[in-house]
Amino acid sequence: MRHHPTRRPRLAAFAAAAGLVLLTPGTAAAAPPGADDFDHAVAITALPFEQTVDTGAATAAADDPRDCYGYAGKSVWFSYTAQADGYVQATITDAAFTPVLSAYTGTRGALAPVPGMCAMYTGDAETFPVAAGTTYHLLVQSAYPPYAGEVTLRLRGVPAAPNDDVAAAERVPGLPTSSTADLDRSSAAPDEVPPSCDPSATRSVWYSYTPSSARWVGVKTGNESTAVSVHHGTALSEVDCEAEYGWAVFRAEVGETYLIRVASSAEDASQYYVDFRTAPALAPRAAGSHAPDTVFRPAAVHLSSGDPMDQPVVSAHLDFGDGTAIELADMDTVEHQYTEDGDYTLTLSVTTADGRSATGTSVLRVESHDVGISAFTAPAKARVDTTKQITVAVTNTRYDERVTVTLRKRTDGSGPAVGTLTQTVPKGATVTFPFAYTFGPDDVGTVTFDAVAGFTWPAEDDNPDDNTATATTTVRP
Structure with a gap:
């Protein structure tokens, strides 16, 4: 077999003259970005910061973290050393693929994730607290390794929530009202006691309410991972606490200021809204399941506290209208055997955990056909x-x-x-x-x-x- 040692140089020269690019096995189409590896991260020296990098030719290191998204691939790194305590907001945007953004502290091989810093949707802002002198490592990855391209990272400093501290609690002007804020820009004071209903809720903001007249007040947030606790304004003793969409309900007396804490864990901190309103009166009701009931079987009586805020019932009294009555600890359905046909007045008295109480009546008809x-x-x-x-x-x-x-x-x-x-x-x-x-x-x-x-x-x-x-x-x- 004859060899032609001059064939490759001639073909390469022809390709160059024609404007073509030849790729030999193991050769990349373009040089990877400078931030491809943790040790060569782009240093962010001042805020605000914005830079676009191409992840198309980037690689994934074996020790790249996978805690934010287990299937993430090609990656680029940035690093930022905070000059002062505060909050930094990070945003990633890309028109061609879905990038993943996460943040870490520590050193290579011993990186600790920054709580709550895991974003997979382009354009969404993620805010995290920073401490002076601490270096934060920002990792941008492609969620789907075959699809990568240019991605823009933006960082800017943002102020703390104005009501982050209890001393700067936002005043509730009247009822009903609502407020929105970002728990990403909040912290907890060193001596701040977490809410009893969610001890993990350490990021908090504060509100204050002083009633013009005595009333029952309900407070609720729209986030499942957010807890609301109500405190007396002097000793900060807890009055009520609710989490997972529940209403915190309390009796507000004239002349006293109440402090309301809205909080979540660092992992779940995000934007939220909080709703303040007068708690409605209870409307207890007991009703039979049949119309009418009969003496040939026990009447099933369905109970309801009639509370739109769904507070736990601590005591209840039900009078069946035939000379018998029972005490109840909850609103489960009860059965009662009537012995004669007639119209019976059911009287249900209920007290909820927050102290509201009311009585409601209804008529149960017993009419037996046989x-x-x-x-x-x-x-x-x-x-x-x-x-x-x-x-x-x-x-x-x-x-x-x-x-x-x-x-x-x-x-x-x-x-x-x-x-x-x-x-x-x-x-x-x-x-x-x-x-x-x-x-x-x-x-x-x-x-x-x-x-x-x-x-x-x-x-x-x-x-x-x-x-x-x-x-x-x-x-x-």
Whole structure:
């Protein structure tokens, strides 16, 4: 085989002359950015800062952190050493792919993530506190390694939230009102006690409220990871605390200032809104599950405190209206057996954990409908081709009822209806339903008849156990 040592140089010269670029195996299309490795991070010396880098030719080091996004790939690094305590806001933007931004302190191989600094959406701002003299390492990665490109990182200093300190609590001017802020720009004083309902909520802002008249007040935030605690303004003793969208409710007395703390953990700190309003009065209600109920089964009574702020019930008293009553610890459904028909007034008195109390009444109607088959008479014997009378007696002791009786001939466990009659059965009366039946050849032997009594739809019998009866006839050829 002959070798041509001059062929490659000639081809390369031709490519250069034609403006082409030849890529040999293992050769990158462009040099990676200078910030490709942790040890060569772009140094940020002053704020505000803005720089665009191309991650397309970047690589991913084996020790790049993966705590923010486990599948992140190509990466570039920036470093910033804070000159003073404060807050820094970082933003990444990119038109071609979804970058991931995270921040760390420490040294290579021993990096600690900055709480809450993990962003995967271009254009979203992430704010984190910085301490003078501490170096922060900012990592920009591609969420999907094959898709990378130019990304712009912006950093700027931002002030702390104006009501970050309890001494600068924002005044609540009146009710209702609302406020918004960013817990990313907040901190906790060294002696600040975390809220009892969420001890991890260490980033806080403060509000103060002095009522013009005594009232119940509710406070709530729109963030599931945010806690609201209410404190007496003098000793900062906690009055109430709620987390996960719950309302903090307290009795505000004239002449006292209350301090409201809104807080979250460093990991969950973000923008929030807080809503202040007068807590509504309770509207307790007890109601039966059927309309009406009956003496033949216990009445299921559903309970509600009628509190839009859904505060826990600490005590409740329910009077059933028939001379019996019970004490309750919650608003679960209760059952009660009434022994007579009538209208009963349910009286429910409720006290919630915040101290509000109220009483509500409603009427539960007990109306029991019941008829029964008191007699079912069929001939003991019959011959084929003879017609005999079959009678069903229905007794009613409560209300005038419209009753339908169906007569069936049983065949293999079921059978067709051989007659249906509908009549009015007055209260306190027994009415006979007569049927005429002609026995045929297929009846030879023993014939079983079923009688079923029921109300005309949509009425129902509250005690259907006595609504069926059976009789037999011996039939000869």
